[in-house]
Amino acid sequence: MSVASTDNAISTGRITRAFIYLMLILFATFYLLPFGIMVLNSVKPLSEITGGNMMSLPQVFTLEPWFKAWNSAQIGVEPTGLKPYFWNSLKMVFPAVTISTVLGALNGYVLTKWRFKGDTILFGLMLFACFIPFQIVLIPMARVLGFLGIAGSTPGLVLVHVVYGLGFTTLYFRNYYQVFPTELIRAAQIDGAGFFRIFWRIMLPSSGPIIVVSVIWQFTNIWNDFLFGASFADLDSQPMTVALNNLVSSSTGVKEYNVHFAGAILAALPTLLVYIVAGRYFVRGLMAGSVKG
Amino acid sequence: MSFLKINNATKSYGSTKVLHNIDIDVQEGEFLVLVGPSGCGKSTLLNMIAGLEDITSGTIAIKGQTMNGVHPSKRNIAMVFQSYALYPNMTVGQNITFGLEMHGVAKPAREKAMSDVAEMLQIKPLLGRKPGQLSGGQRQRVAMGRALVRDPDVFLFDEPLSNLDAKLRVDMRTEIKKLHQKLGTTIVYVTHDQIEAMTLSTRIAVMNGGYVQQLGTPKEIYDNPANLFVASFMGSPSMNLVPAKVVANGDGIFAQLPTGLSDQVNLKFSNPTEALKGFDQKEIVLGIRPEAITDPEGADRKANHIEQITNRVIVTEPAGSDTYVMSSLGGKDCNARMRADAQVVAGQDVPFAINMDKAIPFDPSSEMRIA
Numbered sequence: 001m002s003v004a005s006t007d008n009a010i011s012t013g014r015i016t017r018a019f020i021y022l023m024l025i026l027f028a029t030f031y032l033l034p035f036g037i038m039v040l041n042s043v044k045p046l047s048e049i050t051g052g053n054m055m056s057l058p059q060v061f062t063l064e065p066w067f068k069a070w071n072s073a074q075i076g077v078e079p080t081g082l083k084p085y086f087w088n089s090l091k092m093v094f095p096a097v098t099i100s101t102v103l104g105a106l107n108g109y110v111l112t113k114w115r116f117k118g119d120t121i122l123f124g125l126m127l128f129a130c131f132i133p134f135q136i137v138l139i140p141m142a143r144v145l146g147f148l149g150i151a152g153s154t155p156g157l158v159l160v161h162v163v164y165g166l167g168f169t170t171l172y173f174r175n176y177y178q179v180f181p182t183e184l185i186r187a188a189q190i191d192g193a194g195f196f197r198i199f200w201r202i203m204l205p206s207s208g209p210i211i212v213v214s215v216i217w218q219f220t221n222i223w224n225d226f227l228f229g230a231s232f233a234d235l236d237s238q239p240m241t242v243a244l245n246n247l248v249s250s251s252t253g254v255k256e257y258n259v260h261f262a263g264a265i266l267a268a269l270p271t272l273l274v275y276i277v278a279g280r281y282f283v284r285g286l287m288a289g290s291v292k293g
Numbered sequence: 294m295s296f297l298k299i300n301n302a303t304k305s306y307g308s309t310k311v312l313h314n315i316d317i318d319v320q321e322g323e324f325l326v327l328v329g330p331s332g333c334g335k336s337t338l339l340n341m342i343a344g345l346e347d348i349t350s351g352t353i354a355i356k357g358q359t360m361n362g363v364h365p366s367k368r369n370i371a372m373v374f375q376s377y378a379l380y381p382n383m384t385v386g387q388n389i390t391f392g393l394e395m396h397g398v399a400k401p402a403r404e405k406a407m408s409d410v411a412e413m414l415q416i417k418p419l420l421g422r423k424p425g426q427l428s429g430g431q432r433q434r435v436a437m438g439r440a441l442v443r444d445p446d447v448f449l450f451d452e453p454l455s456n457l458d459a460k461l462r463v464d465m466r467t468e469i470k471k472l473h474q475k476l477g478t479t480i481v482y483v484t485h486d487q488i489e490a491m492t493l494s495t496r497i498a499v500m501n502g503g504y505v506q507q508l509g510t511p512k513e514i515y516d517n518p519a520n521l522f523v524a525s526f527m528g529s530p531s532m533n534l535v536p537a538k539v540v541a542n543g544d545g546i547f548a549q550l551p552t553g554l555s556d557q558v559n560l561k562f563s564n565p566t567e568a569l570k571g572f573d574q575k576e577i578v579l580g581i582r583p584e585a586i587t588d589p590e591g592a593d594r595k596a597n598h599i600e601q602i603t604n605r606v607i608v609t610e611p612a613g614s615d616t617y618v619m620s621s622l623g624g625k626d627c628n629a630r631m632r633a634d635a636q637v638v639a640g641q642d643v644p645f646a647i648n649m650d651k652a653i654p655f656d657p658s659s660e661m662r663i664a
Contacts (some may be wrong), residue, residue, distance in 0.1 A: 072423035183378035187439075192366035201391075205382035259414050 042262035065258035073259050076246045082263055085243035091154050096161035097218045104169020109203055113178040113185050129167025134227050152234035161222045169214045176210040212281035220271050221234045240267045296321040296479050304337055312503045313519035320382035322477045329500035335483045343372050343449050355446055372449040373441035377432045379424035386420040389438045410442045430461050450482040487527045499523045521660040524580045532580045535623030541573040548579050553605040553621030563598040563649045567661050578655040585651035586629035592646035600647045606639050
């Protein structure tokens with residue numbers, strides 16, 4: 001795997017090039033500005049912010065707001081900081097992403113390589129899942145969770161996110177496996193590999209790019225989800241997003257903006273990290289299958 | 294008893310029948326080639342032997358055991374695919390031993406088998422590489438290695454050479470033939486290339502439209518095609534098929550047809566059959582291979598009867614080893630193969646020698662050979 005090549009880029013003159021870079025820098029700054037302000041204000045004492053110097057560099061540098069947001073800020077009624085909710089989110093995200101990705105891969109595998117009567121209709125129906133707004137599933141989902149006895153728990157949230165994400169992951173893997181040569185499956189069958197053996201030994205090892213796509217997509221969506229977390233979680237299973245809301249919108253006491261900023265960055269950090277680590281595979285994975293290599 | 298027995302096998306998709314009552318017996322050590330144009334059902338038949346497609350009716354048996362419904366991995370067959378189908382995530386070595394591993398062969402035995410096969414195919418230096426790093430010819434070898442290592446009863450080849458460039462294809466063709474002679478294995482080989490079929494096979498099944506048109510040795514197929522389809526499909530350049538009228542008189546039986554000079558010629562059949570006599574005064578299609586029409590000096594001296602006619606040359610195509618000369622016979626373009634240094638020029642009237650031993654009459658209505 002190499003870095004994106006410039007071979008097929010359109011060659012341009014110097015003035016055009018300067019113009020392009022100028023625009024790119026301009027837009028990059030525009031998009032980075034809010035994040036910059038968040039970072040700046042998260043390392044200032046509160047007095048500097050309330051004093052009206054929101055846009056200026058900090059006169060006194062302090063990491064105190066970060067520690068406070070993490071350890072001891074008032075979330076709802078308890079002064080726990082965001083820490084326990086961060087773990088809640090992790091405990092929810094990892095199983096949810098793993099299960100939905102594996103199930104999506106299995107679905108894609110079956111829908112392309114073990115075709116059966118009505119498989120296209122089934123796939124079409126699964127595609128609907130991608131277009132259903134969150135709000136519509138709230139009440140049926142509440143019924144289901146209650147019926148299963150996992151309402152207000154992390155496993156309950158995992159189920160919600162797996163079910164909701166399955167449409168997307170199935171779509172990704174199905175399209176990826178669509179162009180995966182069927183002769184490989186036949187060769188493996190003759191070699192004596194069964195359904196799952198073919199999946200683990202042949203399909204999954206060749207699915208790197210699309211796994212990355214699925215993981216990034218699912219991780220971002222599930223980590224950032226607020227509605228399901230707010231609707232289906234109890235105090236001890238609330239994800240980070242809900243806690244952040246409780247931190248920022250609590251109506252008692254002084255509004256500690258620097259702590260809020262630090263908390264917001266903390267909440268966004270994991271998705272940022274995933275993009276930095278796996279982002280370069282993301283576009284490649286989205287493109288894979290669409291263009292014949 | 295035959296080694297591989299295809300008995301009255303048919304294949305239908307819904308109400309569409311794609312293979313009609315196929316009967317083929319293959320003896321041990323035979324090299325059977327299924328040849329035909331695309332869509333003739335040859336790959337479907339191969340997949341049915343492999344167990345990748347089920348058999349609608351009839352049976353396929355290997356070594357006397359009926360294989361209907363038996364899983365591909367339990368048939369003791371190995372298959373080489375058109376795209377090679379090498380597992381992209383495994384090294385060459387792992388590709389070759391994957392089947393053995395799946396069949397529970399112990400690691401030392403796998404390693405031994407792998408190194409034997411790698412030795413035979415000269416791919417030892419490649420064992421640690423991934424398929425993506427190999428050239429087309431090397432992939433082809435690895436795919437064959439993967440088949441060989443299993444030591445199967447029957448090898449199945451599905452157009453294995455069609456992805457290679459022309460030169461490599463000829464080399465690999467020879468290599469496959471050598472391998473077959475050395476190992477004496479039973480092979481069923483699918484191709485649409487009639488030259489591959491002729492050169493490799495011990496027997497050929499020519500297929501079209503889901504039927505086996507003719508089953509026989511390459512020589513039988515070439516010299517005595519059963520019908521017009523086989524006659525025109527096998528051979529390159531293809532057989533000249535010209536309309537003619539049968540005329541029988543005291544001197545023998547003749548095919549009467551006009552030349553490009555618009556005079557009628559009577560070509561006397563060397564060995565007319567009884568059936569041909571029944572076609573007196575009727576229209577037939579006369580099949581003559583290009584190499585049976587030559588310049589008089591280049592004619593086959595061992596032929597029983599050679600007819601010499603004069604005809605006008607339309608076009609010449611020097612091919613280096615031979616010169617192909619086009620003329621008009623029976624109102625159709627007729628290709629003749631002359632010696633490379635035969636002196637012929639387009640527009641001239643030159644003598645042609647027709648080897649009537651090789652002329653084959655066909656019934657235009659049934660398209661079958663008159664025999």
